[in-house]
Amino acid sequence: MTGQPTVVALDIDGTLIDHDDAMSPAVLDAVRRAAAQVPVVLATGRAWSTTKPIAERLGLPAGGFVVCSNGARTLRYPDGAVVDERTFDPSTVIASVRRYAPNARMAVEDSDGSYLVTEPFPDGDLGVGARFRVVGDDELAPQPVTRLIIRDPEQSESDFVQLAERLGLHGVSYFVGWTAWLDIAPEGVDKSTGLKVALAQLDLDPSGLLAIGDGRNDIEMLTYAAVGVAMGSAPEEVKLAADEVTKSVQDDGVAAVLNRWF
Missing domain, CATH: 3.30.1240.10 (Hypothetical Protein, Haloacid Dehalogenase-like Hydrolase; Chain: A; domain 2)
Incomplete structure (x- = not known):
């Protein structure tokens, strides 16, 4: 990627917040600064009901999108209108x-x-x-x-x-x-599925996408992005799939990345 990202995708658990549901002031400040300049899309395995409070805590602006259920649901923020949904018979x-x-x-x-x-x-x-x-x-x-x-x-x-x-x-x-x-x-659904829908809605493409995550369910998102960043505590296969590795959530890894651009 050359220049500042045009859109940022962020995992939640283990990336923005720790296992105690705590988010550091440094991460909160960094995400808010980024969201004031470019769209920030939360991409999570969580349901909408537990994703919306995180978006609210971050103060994400209205008119954006969130990717929930590991890419199976893409919703408009803050009204939760479903833009795309993928289902299967389990x-x-x-x-x-x-x-x-x-x-x-x-x-x-x-x-x-x-x-x-x-x-x-x-x-x-x-x-x-x-x-x-x-x-x-x-x-x-x-x-x-x-x-x-x-x-x-x-x-x-x-x-x-x-x-x-x-x-x-x-x-x-x-x-x-x-x-x-x-x-x-x-089948075939992962976080990148929802991100493709969100980027199409925003009239953006992945050449400007910065994505940060820590789990195996983030691998496709990290490889889809122009710059994919794994958290320091991520499993080895996630780190190998990423373009770079930042610090852990306890050490404000998201802030360390975002502060380079925003």
Whole structure:
């Protein structure tokens, strides 16, 4: 990229905020300065209901866009109007999970940004303040969904890498999270999917896109951007996919990058 970015895409968890839902003043200031000059698009695995409060905390200007559900939903900010939505039928995956991980908890996003869950998730896992309703497996996905979340607090990250292999996932995209967390998305859908929609709405192209993220679900976004930056605490495969690596969220890595341009 030559010159200042024309648009910035930012992951939320592990990038803007830490595991305690805290955002440093340095990061807040850097994002606000950037957003005063170019569009800033939040690109997250979160639902709209838990993404909007972060956009509000950042003071993002009206008329922008957010990419939620790992790219399956692109919404206008601040009214939450859906610009693009991708769904899939998760019934086959749900059956496979019950076979290979019978104790796993599962969740799907409802259309209003709340969740249907097979049993409660650990506090904060679905986002601070997330709303959920406990249902049986047969009630979990009566219609196509934007994402299926699989979680087992008793398992490790490496266990879930192996689980993804055992499930033999076909016709979907999937991302293994930091903990025992597996996100299932419609086939071919990732954060870059939503960013393409947002950039088209903004009449911009990826040649001016700066993207920052820390998770495996950020890899496609980082490679799509003109400059993709991995956080210092990102898994090695994320760092390898990025153009550069910044400091961790605890050390204000986002601010270190944005302060170079804004």
